[in-house]
Amino acid sequence: MDYARLSGEAADQLLADLSAVPVADKAEEPAIPTDPNYESDEVDRGSARVTLPQNAEQNDTCELVFAGPSHGNPFVDVDLTATFRCADRTVNVGGFYDGEGCYRLRFLPPEHGPWSFLTTSNARSLDGIEGQFRVAPSNRPGPVRADGCHFRYDNGDPFIPVGTTLYAWTHQDDVQEARTLQTLAEAPYNKVRMCVFPKHYEFNSGEPPRYPFEQLANGQWDTTRFDVKFFDHLERRILDLGRLGIQADLILFHPYDRWGFQSLGAAADDRYTQYVVRRLAALPNVWWSLANEYDLMADKRDEDWERIGLTVADADPVGHLLSIHNGTRIFDFTRPWITHCSIQKTDPASPVPHIEEWFAKWSKPIIIDELGYEGDIQFEWGSLSGEELVHRFWEIAVRGAYATHGETFANQDNLLWWAAGGELVGNSTERIRLLAQMIAECPTGHLEPLSGHFHLRGAGVRGVYELHYLGHYQPRSLKFDWPEGTTADVEIIDTWTTTVDTVPGDFTGPFELSLPGRPNLAVRIRRRPNL
Structure with missing residues (x-):
């Protein structure tokens, strides 16, 4: 049964049941040791x-x-x-x-x-x-690191992840991939979620041009021999992203598969994982995601994911960011090899109700990598309005977390951005750009939640840079607890029309602000410099 055809509690219950199914023990192929006598004593040591x-x-x-x-x-x-x-x-x-x-x-x-x-x-x-x-010295910022509950480059500059989803974009033809890169060059996104393995799912059922392993005459995969052309193509696309300043969030395993790549067995999994990490870890713009919806792969237990996670961490001398992504059962993000939390919303009504709880529990950066997609396909998760997706981005941002965009508009070629890339046609991207700009202009380079009205979420630096989001509420006025003795400049932001209107006047101490009385507004308050 295709769980995505269900919705709400029925989908949650089905996925929970699948996750709880015990996995039967099966005969595993043993790991293949290296050959100590691969070359005879007649070969001079170090002669290559x-x-x-x-x-x-x-x-x-x-x-x-x-x-x-x-x-x-x-x-x-x-x-x-x-x-x-x-x-x-x-x-x-x-x-x-x-x-x-x-x-x-x-x-x-x-x-x-x-x-x-x-x-x-x-x-x-x-x-x-x-x-x-x-x-030689350079001004390159280096890889991205977790820094408390936020991110920074290795040189200390803040990194604000503004992601998009492109699961199978590197499994398309050259023309489509070039079109995707051109779109990304003009978009605000600086992180791409993408699969290493090809993906089989609705709107994505064609055969990919390349496979990660050599194929035997009987159609089976030889998991001891990697197709170097496949990996050469993948790394060239990651380099293309790097030239655009985009991080490649690489998903190593996923359940949407008709080729058997999710069920290779432990030895083959480890061999593949080590090869990928050794090959790609020196690329500065790589992140590792062990899986997309790990709990939908019945062949793997939590201990398998623990082993694979440790394999990645051990094989990666750079120490790139590393996480794992859930379907309905969130992984134990306290594990020391996990650097940040990559989460799919588990509440059908809202992606945000547990963010404060998660920060208190894990003290790591949180990215809601699946919060629903702007689109018009038949599934609940893929038919959000652009306005709703932007609202969710703001709700997540003012709680100190981050979000990832996706777009699923049907078209005659069945090439949806979320899977195959191409061109963006939705309305959310430019609105997300505005939010990213607002976060970047905070003096710290990130937002910390602030206490405020019961229906008003604020974030930033108290008394210095405050960003308050009203969301669906539309009050005609609000009081703001600005500190005495400092003067503020105030702006009213329409998060949908992307207009930023400066409110005339000098605001000092607690003040009441008149508002237009419509939804999708935010208020930015900035301390005026002393002249």
Whole structure:
């Protein structure tokens, strides 16, 4: 049964029942150990040719390329790692096989200066290779980190996630992908939720042009051999996003699958996870999401997700952001390997009733990555008005959390933005841009909730920068508790028409403000600088 055809309590109950179904034990293929005798003693140790990075810069991907052996199956027969050192800084990096005798070690240098490296491998020709290269300083901000309940770049600059959903955009043809990138270049979104595996679902049932594994003659997947063209295409698209200043929130597993990728078994899952992380972790704009709707994958228990999460954390020398996303059963975000909370709303009426509780429980950044989509398809979650989606964004923002956009307008080609990208046709994007601007102009670069009226949510810095959202309420006046002795400038913001009207006058101490008496308004109060 397609749970998305249900709504409300019936859908919640079905998903809860599915999540509670016990998983029967099954025979698992064992992990494949590397071959200690992959190369004979006749091969000189450290004899593989290496190409060092040129023009390496701090916080940018640099790559060492080795011309090594290709007999057998190097994807599983060979392991290659290296230790990089600069002064007192040491970074351990795992390499990967890229086909045709090519091995790569990718490194994201956190500091500029002279770096040295030394390789370790069970393949004699790749073992014990050492060298040096210089990393130049740069103004690149580095990867995004969790900072309390918010985010910042590695250089300390605030990062305000304004996300959109593009699950299968890298599984389209070149023309469609180029159209998506052009749209993103003009949109306010700086984070994209996207799947590594192809996705099978309503409006997304075609065959993708590439697959992550080599396919056997009998149609089965050889999970010991990765299709390097698939991963080369994926990483090029992530680089495209990076050039636009967009973070790639990569979903490693998901349940919408007719190819069997959600049920590969533990050994294959771990092999795939390590390969993806080793290959992509040196890209500065990567985030990891273990799963979209993890609790709908009956083949995996919580302990499997724990193992996979630890595999990602262990294989990623950069320490990129890492989370996991729910269907109806929210994961235990207290786990130390989880950096932030990626949540699908569990209350059909509102995405926000538990945000304060979640902050108190987890003390980590919260992103409501699924709060419903602006669109007109047959499902409740995909038929919100643009006005409702923008309202939800504001409701979440003034509670100190973040939200992710999605758009699901039907069209004759069945290429919906939420799945396949292309062009945005809805009304919410420019309104979301205004909200992002309002958050960015807060002196701290983020919003902290403020106490206020029972039906009025405020956030910012008390007495310095306050943003109050009225939402569906439409009072004719409101009193604001502004501190004595400071003068404020006041603006009334229409969050739907995106008009910002300055209220004339000097506002000092507690004051009462006349309002237009219509919904979708916000009030911004800023302390006037002393002249």
